[in-house]
Amino acid sequence: MDKLLRSDALKDHLKAKGCAPPRLCKKKQAEKNAVQGAGTNHRSTMPSNAEPHNPDGGVHWSEVMGSETKIFIDMEFVTGGELFDKIVNNGRMREDEARRYFQQLINAVDYCHSRGVYHRDLKPENLLLDACGNLKVSDFGLSALSQQDDGLIHTTCGTPNYVAPEVLKGGGYDGATADLWSCGVILFVLLAGYLPFDDSNLMIL
Structure with a gap:
């Protein structure tokens, strides 16, 4: 996954969608069965906020990728803490x-x-x-x-x-x-x- 996030192909894909480059993103990984167990579709309920300057007040995410057992979310790296x-x-x-x-x-x-x-x-x-x-x-x-x-x-x-x-x-x-x-x-x-x-x-x- 680290190699994928650093790949030129992914960088070009994110730039085409107007998203922040991967070096400014934080990876968040969640077990797919845990998401399903909550009774919600994580992708469908996350507000669509891929535009870097969208003033929605949420943590921006640029891409959701998945395998058979994992979900990976490319998201904004928020540095100020909780x-x-x-x-x-x-x-x-x-x-x-x-x-x-x-x-x-x-x-x-x-x-x-x-x-x-x-x-x-x-x-x-x-x-x-x-x-x-x-x-x-x-x-x-x-x-x-x-x-x-x-x-x-x-x-x-x-x-x-x-x-x-x-x-x-x-x-x-x-x-x-x-x-x-x-x-x-x-x-x-x-x-x-x-x-x-x-x-x-x-x-x-």
Whole structure:
């Protein structure tokens, strides 16, 4: 795979599609059975953002390749680390700084929702910062499309501290509303520096 990513043929292919060259990409590998086990098609639910200057707020990917057992994703190399680490290292943020990140998060989530994609695992660990400090939404491994007749999603997933209550009830839920709940929790964490809902006992949580 390393040789493939460095090959002139692949570089020409990416340039023809207007994508970043492989030297600026980070390879992410996922077990194909793990993607299938999540009940979603990873390629179909990832927002299409191959254009380098598309202001969608997501981590840009340029190509998806696969074998019988692996999926390989050529994606943007985001160098600023996780928003989670910034909170841990610096504590709660000033209101203007938190507002900036929250606006970028809402813009990115709105972009996904407008294309029928629901992230379902929004949390600071899945929000990356680029070299300029701009927020990038990553890790669409649990994302889903609404495919039921009632327009709802019926699978329970996500991180308990950030997941909406209706997701845990076992019935159908609206993916957009569930994502917005998670955004609200993230905003609280940005401003307060700690989780609004936290307990070692998941039943109590």
